[in-house]
Amino acid sequence: xxxxxxxxxxxxxxxxxxxxxxxxxxxxxxxxxxxxxxxxxxxxxxxxxxxxxxxxxxxxxxxxxxxxxxxxxxxxxxxxxxxxxxxxxxxxxxxxxxxxxxxxxxxxxxxxxxxxxxxxxxxxxxxxxxxxxxxxxxxxxxxxxxxxxxxxxxxxxxxxxxxxxxxxxxxxxxxxxxxxxxxxxxxxxxxxxxxxxxxxxxxxxxxxxxxxxxxxxxxxxxxxxxxxxxxxxxxxxxxxxxxxxxxxxxxxxxxxxxxxxxxxxxxxxxxxxxxxxxxxxxxxxxxxxxxxxxxxxxxxxxxxxxxxxxxxxxxxxxxxxxxxxx
Ligand code: FE
Numbered sequence: 263x264x265x266x267x268x269x270x271x272x273x274x275x276x277x278x279x280x281x282x283x284x285x286x287x288x289x290x291x292x293x294x295x296x297x298x299x300x301x302x303x304x305x306x307x308x309x310x311x312x313x314x315x316x317x318x319x320x321x322x323x324x325x326x327x328x329x330x331x332x333x334x335x336x337x338x339x340x341x342x343x344x345x346x347x348x349x350x351x352x353x354x355x356x357x358x359x360x361x362x363x364x365x366x367x368x369x370x371x372x373x374x375x376x377x378x379x380x381x382x383x384x385x386x387x388x389x390x391x392x393x394x395x396x397x398x399x400x401x402x403x404x405x406x407x408x409x410x411x412x413x414x415x416x417x418x419x420x421x422x423x424x425x426x427x428x429x430x431x432x433x434x435x436x437x438x439x440x441x442x443x444x445x446x447x448x449x450x451x452x453x454x455x456x457x458x459x460x461x462x463x464x465x466x467x468x469x470x471x472x473x474x475x476x477x478x479x480x481x482x483x484x485x486x487x488x489x490x491x492x493x494x495x496x497x498x499x500x501x502x503x504x505x506x507x508x509x510x511x512x513x514x515x516x517x518x519x520x521x522x523x524x525x526x527x528x529x530x531x532x533x534x535x536x537x538x539x540x541x542x543x544x545x546x547x548x549x550x551x552x553x554x555x556x557x558x559x560x561x562x563x564x565x566x567x568x569x570x571x572x573x574x575x576x577x578x579x580x581x582x583x584x585x586x587x588x
Contacts, residue, residue, distance in 0.1 A: 280308030336572025344509035396436035409582035419574035457485035
């Protein structure tokens with residue numbers, strides 16, 4: 263019986279996923295096919311998994327935490343949840359700027375957060391950079407989702423890194439004055455609000471727009487056609503980008519399988535699934551963006567090491583609340 267137990271555990275992999283199951287299912291199917299490992303996934307809210315793993319510390323029930331956004335990867339790391347991983351394959355497939363300094367979390371896809379604007383009411387020549395959205399000319403013309411969400415927390419951190427704290431505070435203060443309405447809903451809701459004429463400009467992740475453009479929902483498709491993407495800060499520090507990523511949990515009982523899965527996620531095959539199914543950018547140079555994403559054009563992305571953004575999240579949250587970005 264000892265042997266049976268042993269072999270059973272060897273063929274398992276348990277994942278806590280902050281990413282929805284339809285996003286990761288094709289990846290897991292592909293992995294199971296080649297590796298003959300039984301993958302168990304629990305999907306839910308990333309922050310709740312982080313709390314769960316803190317409690318499970320001496321007996322973790324998952325081998326991998328799969329999540330989006332530097333803010334969350336950093337939070338998991340700060341809580342000492344990730345195991346250092348030594349993998350030549352991961353280091354070969356993933357650029358250094360997408361890996362934590364301690365090599366305990368790994369970026370698996372890239373998302374960009376540019377300006378999205380109304381084709382009807384905004385002339386592209388009016389747009390320049392994120393800073394400029396705080397100017398008076400945009401009064402009552404900007405929709406932004408809440409700063410409770412990590413996406414805007416990371417955006418503010420990026421501003422702090424590139425502009426410094428004082429200028430970023432001023433930026434938030436004036437940007438909030440330009441909001442057309444109280445922050446409500448997700449990135450897609452901001453795009454819908456532009457389409458409905460409630461505001462002219464927002465900042466949102468590209469895959470949301472790509473998903474709306476390919477949506478079976480006619481209204482969403484129509485809304486998406488009314489907006490366009492502007493790549494900000496092309497002559498300065500580059501457009502803000504973020505990551506989805508993962509780390510192996512300290513004390514993982516299926517370490518070998520966990521490592522094999524991470525390595526698989528960085529492979530060309532898996533990265534093609536990310537780009538085609540989820541409309542995110544690949545971490546690899548040899549994988550092209552989806553057709554829809556390609557149409558958004560090439561852009562210059564912020565080149566700083568993304569882990570640095572994670573280190574500014576706390577102060578970003580403080581600035582947002584201080585200046586009433588709800
Ligand atoms: Fe998202």
